[in-house]
Amino acid sequence: MSDDNREPILRIRGVTRRFGGLTAIRNVTIDVPHRSIFSVIGPNGAGKTTLFNCITGFYRPNEGEIIFEGRPIHGLRPDQITKGGIARTYQNIHLFGGMTALENILVGMHSRLESGPVNAILRLPDNRAEEDAALARAYELLRFIDLPDVGDMIASNLPYGSQRRLEIARALASSPSLLLLDEPTAGMNLQETDDIMHFIRRLRDERGLTVLLIEHHMELVMNVSEHIAVLDFGQKIAEGTPEEIQNNPRVIEAYLGAPADQLHVGAAQKPAATGETAHGAA
Ligand SMILES: Nc1ncnc2c1ncn2[C@@H]1O[C@H](COP(=O)(O)OP(=O)(O)OP(=O)(O)O)[C@@H](O)[C@H]1O
Numbered sequence: 001m002s003d004d005n006r007e008p009i010l011r012i013r014g015v016t017r018r019f020g021g022l023t024a025i026r027n028v029t030i031d032v033p034h035r036s037i038f039s040v041i042g043p044n045g046a047g048k049t050t051l052f053n054c055i056t057g058f059y060r061p062n063e064g065e066i067i068f069e070g071r072p073i074h075g076l077r078p079d080q081i082t083k084g085g086i087a088r089t090y091q092n093i094h095l096f097g098g099m100t101a102l103e104n105i106l107v108g109m110h111s112r113l114e115s116g117p118v119n120a121i122l123r124l125p126d127n128r129a130e131e132d133a134a135l136a137r138a139y140e141l142l143r144f145i146d147l148p149d150v151g152d153m154i155a156s157n158l159p160y161g162s163q164r165r166l167e168i169a170r171a172l173a174s175s176p177s178l179l180l181l182d183e184p185t186a187g188m189n190l191q192e193t194d195d196i197m198h199f200i201r202r203l204r205d206e207r208g209l210t211v212l213l214i215e216h217h218m219e220l221v222m223n224v225s226e227h228i229a230v231l232d233f234g235q236k237i238a239e240g241t242p243e244e245i246q247n248n249p250r251v252i253e254a255y256l257g258a259p260a261d262q263l264h265v266g267a268a269q270k271p272a273a274t275g276e277t278a279h280g281a282a
């Protein structure tokens with residue numbers, strides 16, 4: 001089937017999420033096409049992570065619906081949503097710091113294993129075939145993230161950039177069709193950021209994934225995305241191609257206060273906003 005004829009893999013319809021008197025996202029509607037790289041951008045506090053938390057079941061929308069591969073998922077638990085094919089990484093790295101890189105990936109795999117995480121980790125003999133397959137796949141994921149030799153290393157001892165990549169591998173371990181990346185380059189240097197950009201392309205081109213990306217690094221966003229939605233104070237203020245977004249007056253206005261040319265590819269300066277200012281359920 002041609003991807004062009006398919007329904008969007010993810011439809012966010014009129015989603016609102018409030019925290020007490022604060023409306024973190026208001027009536028947001030976004031369609032994410034199959035096998036696209038789709039970015040959500042916006043100033044700090046715009047509601048980007050809250051949107052991810054609604055998609056992944058960490059928060060229930062107060063209003064609206066979220067349809068994944070044709071089925072409503074709002075109201076499902078996070079583990080049900082993971083099992084259904086959506087995986088994520090976090091603005092602040094979530095790994096089991098005391099476990100090895102390999103064990104972190106095996107834990108990520110547990111939603112797809114019949115025997116569950118305990119057997120997978122304890123390597124109980126009644127699931128030998130499944131366990132061998134899981135280990136082979138975990139090593140394959142380590143190769144895919146270009147960290148083939150770190151399997152036995154304790155996650156918290158890995159360099160920061162490698163931990164971010166390991167988190168992506170952990171997310172991939174659940175065999176998602178949709179991957180949500182919340183500021184994957186936060187805290188990275190330019191070379192690491194460039195590596196992540198190529199890596200995001202490979203996720204789509206080689207693995208057929210759809211990637212929904214939150215990112216403050218505008219050069220990466222403009223280079224890698226086919227579609228961009230812009231949130232500001234919880235509302236979607238623009239949507240379009242990178243070129244359309246860079247020339248949209250409302251978007252430029254929303255980013256004023258920082259250099260206006262930060263929206264343009266080739267901008268020498270990294271935007272001031274990074275994951276280090278993260279808050280809430282990041
Ligand atoms: N659990 C929560 N309880 C109360 N307020 C929250 C909660 N989570 C988020 N918020 C608020 O909702 C708004 C949107 O936050 P969110 O983290 O979604 O923004 P963001 O766009 O991801 O920002 P950043 O770029 O800084 O990560 C903020 O005002 C934030 O303080």
Ligand SMILES: [Mg+2]
Nearest residue numbers: 048049091282
């Ligand atoms: Mg955020």
